[in-house]
Amino acid sequence: MSKPTTRKPRTDAERNRGRVLEVACELFAERGDEVQMAEVAKAAGVGVGTVYRHFPTRQALIEAVTEQRFAEILAYARTACLPNPDTRQALTCFLTRIGEVHDEGRGVSSAIEAALGSTEPRGEVGTDLLALGETLLDRGRADGTLRADVKVADLYMIAGAVAAISRDAIGDWRRFIDIALDGLRPR
Amino acid sequence: MSKPTTRKPRTDAERNRGRVLEVACELFAERGDEVQMAEVAKAAGVGVGTVYRHFPTRQALIEAVTEQRFAEILAYARTACLPNPDTRQALTCFLTRIGEVHDEGRGVSSAIEAALGSTEPRGEVGTDLLALGETLLDRGRADGTLRADVKVADLYMIAGAVAAISRDAIGDWRRFIDIALDGLRPR
DNA sequence: GACGGATTCGGAATCCGATTCCGCTTAGAG
DNA sequence: CTCTAAGCGGAATCGGATTCCGAATCCGTC
Numbered sequence: 001m002s003k004p005t006t007r008k009p010r011t012d013a014e015r016n017r018g019r020v021l022e023v024a025c026e027l028f029a030e031r032g033d034e035v036q037m038a039e040v041a042k043a044a045g046v047g048v049g050t051v052y053r054h055f056p057t058r059q060a061l062i063e064a065v066t067e068q069r070f071a072e073i074l075a076y077a078r079t080a081c082l083p084n085p086d087t088r089q090a091l092t093c094f095l096t097r098i099g100e101v102h103d104e105g106r107g108v109s110s111a112i113e114a115a116l117g118s119t120e121p122r123g124e125v126g127t128d129l130l131a132l133g134e135t136l137l138d139r140g141r142a143d144g145t146l147r148a149d150v151k152v153a154d155l156y157m158i159a160g161a162v163a164a165i166s167r168d169a170i171g172d173w174r175r176f177i178d179i180a181l182d183g184l185r186p187r
Numbered sequence: 188m189s190k191p192t193t194r195k196p197r198t199d200a201e202r203n204r205g206r207v208l209e210v211a212c213e214l215f216a217e218r219g220d221e222v223q224m225a226e227v228a229k230a231a232g233v234g235v236g237t238v239y240r241h242f243p244t245r246q247a248l249i250e251a252v253t254e255q256r257f258a259e260i261l262a263y264a265r266t267a268c269l270p271n272p273d274t275r276q277a278l279t280c281f282l283t284r285i286g287e288v289h290d291e292g293r294g295v296s297s298a299i300e301a302a303l304g305s306t307e308p309r310g311e312v313g314t315d316l317l318a319l320g321e322t323l324l325d326r327g328r329a330d331g332t333l334r335a336d337v338k339v340a341d342l343y344m345i346a347g348a349v350a351a352i353s354r355d356a357i358g359d360w361r362r363f364i365d366i367a368l369d370g371l372r373p374r
Numbered sequence: 375g376a377c378g379g380a381t382t383c384g385g386a387a388t389c390c391g392a393t394t395c396c397g398c399t400t401a402g403a404g
Numbered sequence: 405c406t407c408t409a410a411g412c413g414g415a416a417t418c419g420g421a422t423t424c425c426g427a428a429t430c431c432g433t434c
Binding site: 011012037038049052057 | 390
Binding site: 154156157158170172173180182184185187 | 368
């Protein structure tokens with residue numbers, strides 16, 4: 001049960017997949033989810049069929065793009081948030097990034113927060129994000145910034161909320177971040 | 188500029204509009220947004236054209252249904268939440284209702300939270316909801332349950348978040364309500 | 375109570391975009 | 405260099421929203 005599932009893809013096929021994904025990321029960032037499959041294909045210099053070969057569904061493509069966003073956020077969190085010794089600031093920084101991602105390219109948003117919140121994340125990016133969250137929360141619990149019973153699920157639920165709020169312009173998400181984090185402090 | 192905009196609608200037209208809206212509410216509640224315009228038409232016993240006459244767009248129909256939901260929530264809030272002397276409980280009750288609406292008939296959700304959060308609500312239902320929120324917040328500020336600087340916008344931002352979280356099953360929205368409300372307490 | 379025009383209705387036709395299909399190409403193993 | 409399966413392109417198909425317009429209804433008028 002190891003051969004049939006693992007036939008190495010042709011080199012150019014892989015390159016095409018890369019092109020498509022890259023282009024899709026840009027387009028979705030620019031114009032949100034009004035982007036059409038045909039556009040992506042043209043912009044990537046391939047036929048629709050090729051797009052569909054690599055991403056069997058529009059939804060699948062969107063999920064792939066979303067994973068890219070996650071990767072970016074993860075990278076940002078590691079370099080910009082984690083090092084901040086003030087746990088509260090680190091968390092704010094992390095959540096703020098999520099809001100910003102939606103503010104600029106309002107990309108693929110609908111999928112983002114749904115995935116953000118799920119505790120069973122796709123791929124290692126998700127796993128790493130969870131781990132990173134756990135780290136931050138541990139720190140917070142240790143230095144008394146956070147309640148002892150705060151869970152990663154809580155953090156990502158809040159992350160999902162930030163995503164939704166910023167996506168739909170429901171309100172001032174920066175303010176929301178403050179409120180939510182206040183809600184995690186020890187009573 | 189008052190005549191051309193106000194030609195009274197034909198009686199049966201109004202009845203049809205009512206039927207359509209009613210049926211749409213039920214269908215959306217049952218099967219979420221996979222419901223098709225043609226289905227609504229058939230279920231209401233009219234042609235598609237008629238549906239479109241009253242709701243020029245699928246989106247418009249959804250918004251109308253959403254307003255119904257708001258009305259229900261408003262009614263519930265007035266009778267079940269407002270009377271509760273404990274402000275915190277009243278707020279919890281209100282927000283919980285929003286989560287429940289999504290849990291049962293997972294209706295029209297996408298639109299709901301977007302509208303919930305906007306500070307410029309459609310129709311009087313929206314206005315009344317804002318007013319009711321203001322009342323609750325005043326009470327909370329007065330009895331020291333809430334920070335002095337809490338705004339209605341905050342409450343509805345949280346409401347929007349609850350809607351999003353419950354809609355996409357991002358996490359335990361009941362827990363989220365607790366966290367968010369804790370975030371509104373005086374420091 | 376019948377009449378006439380404006381308003382509505384019904385549902386076939388149209389439009390649009392996602393997805394499928396399949397003959398043609400090309401990478402790359404032997 | 406040859407042969408074959410993996411990939412490619414893009415026309416055709418499908419599904420569902422939206423438009424169009426002749427037929428059917430209302431309703432104020434006579």
